[in-house]
Amino acid sequence: MSCTLKILNHIDATPVGQPFCTRECLKYGSRTAVDKTLARLVQKNVIIRLAYGVFMRIDADTKLPSIMEIAKLKSAAFGKELVEYGGSLACKLGLTNETPEHPTFNINGSSTSFLYLRVGTRIVLKSASKKRMQLKETTHGKIVRALWNIGKASCSEKLVDRVLGQCAVPEIKEMLALSKAWMPAWLANFFPTPHVFTVADSFNRDILYESNFAPASST
Numbered sequence: 001m002s003c004t005l006k007i008l009n010h011i012d013a014t015p016v017g018q019p020f021c022t023r024e025c026l027k028y029g030s031r032t033a034v035d036k037t038l039a040r041l042v043q044k045n046v047i048i049r050l051a052y053g054v055f056m057r058i059d060a061d062t063k064l065p066s067i068m069e070i071a072k073l074k075s076a077a078f079g080k081e082l083v084e085y086g087g088s089l090a091c092k093l094g095l096t097n098e099t100p101e102h103p104t105f106n107i108n109g110s111s112t113s114f115l116y117l118r119v120g121t122r123i124v125l126k127s128a129s130k131k132r133m134q135l136k137e138t139t140h141g142k143i144v145r146a147l148w149n150i151g152k153a154s155c156s157e158k159l160v161d162r163v164l165g166q167c168a169v170p171e172i173k174e175m176l177a178l179s180k181a182w183m184p185a186w187l188a189n190f191f192p193t194p195h196v197f198t199v200a201d202s203f204n205r206d207i208l209y210e211s212n213f214a215p216a217s218s219t
Contacts, residue, residue, distance in 0.1 A: 003029030004037050011047060017062045019070070021077040022053040051116050051123075053077065067103045070116050071123050080109040083133060085126060086149030089142050093163055095150050100124070106145070108133045134182040139167060140175040144183055152186040160190045 006028035014020050025034045038055060041047050047055045050065065054073060065073070068084075075082040085104040090096045102113070103121060106128035113124045132148065135141025143163060147155055164172055173191065180188040 003033045004040075007034065007037050007041070008046075011041070011057055014057060016057050016059050019050055019054050019056045019065055019073050021073065022055075023077045048118065050118050051114050064118055067116060067119075067121060067123060068105075071103070071105050071125065074114060074123075075105075075107055075109075075125065078109065080107050080125075081133060081136075082107050082125070083128075083137055083145070084142060086132070086145035089146035090149045093143075093146050093166065095146060095154075095159070095163070106132055131182050131184075135179055138175075139169050140172060140179055143167070143172070143176065144179065144187070147187055147190075148184065152184075155187065155190070157190060 007025050010020070010025060010028070022034060022038060025038065028034060029037075038047070038049075042049050042055070047057050050056055051070060051074065054070065054077075056062075056065070072082050083106050085100065085106050087096070087098065087100050088104060091099050102124045104124040104126055107125040108130070109125075109127060111125060111127040113122055115122050132145060135144055147160065147163065164176075169175070177191040177193055180191060180193065183191075
């Protein structure tokens with residue numbers, strides 16, 4: 001079976017509106033053959049090119065993927081993870097007015113950017129340390145990245161309390177305290193380590209109970 005037929009079968013097996021990458025098709029032939037085949041299929045309107053290396057089959061009702069979806073797809077194609085950029089999160093939380101010039105995401109790899117051709121938007125993938133990536137897209141992870149982004153000089157206890165006050169997750173303080181290992185020291189100081197109940201606590205509690213409630217002496 002030719003490279004073209006294999007790629008057409010791959011496209012037919014991919015649901016309308018679901019993007020796919022060039023890398024998924026490299027098993028069907030050489031890089032040159034795959035690139036030429038995909039380019040011909042774009043010219044014939046069999047598929048559309050969303051970004052370099054990203055394609056999709058569409059119909060009249062198909063909605064274009066979001067910027068986040070395209071960014072995740074590009075990252076996953078190279079075996080990388082992606083999370084929302086701390087600067088963007090800081091803007092959403094009202095911590096700064098400095099909106100990134102382009103949609104930006106953190107990635108556990110080298111910094112790069114690409115053009116989302118169908119909407120004319122450049123998407124930036126910004127390299128981040130393991131610590132910044134560790135808490136992923138969790139609520140407390142987003143709060144950590146937002147506060148980390150504004151920096152030590154701009155962070156205060158009052159500001160941290162305001163951010164936590166916007167959060168609908170009741171256990172957010174505990175979740176943040178248990179995640180201190182993934183924060184810089186200056187940020188971790190805002191979240192006291194929760195007390196862990198130990199055997200010693202149990203012993204001391206029993207001693208306290210006995211001293212407070214022991215029967216009075218009959219003498």
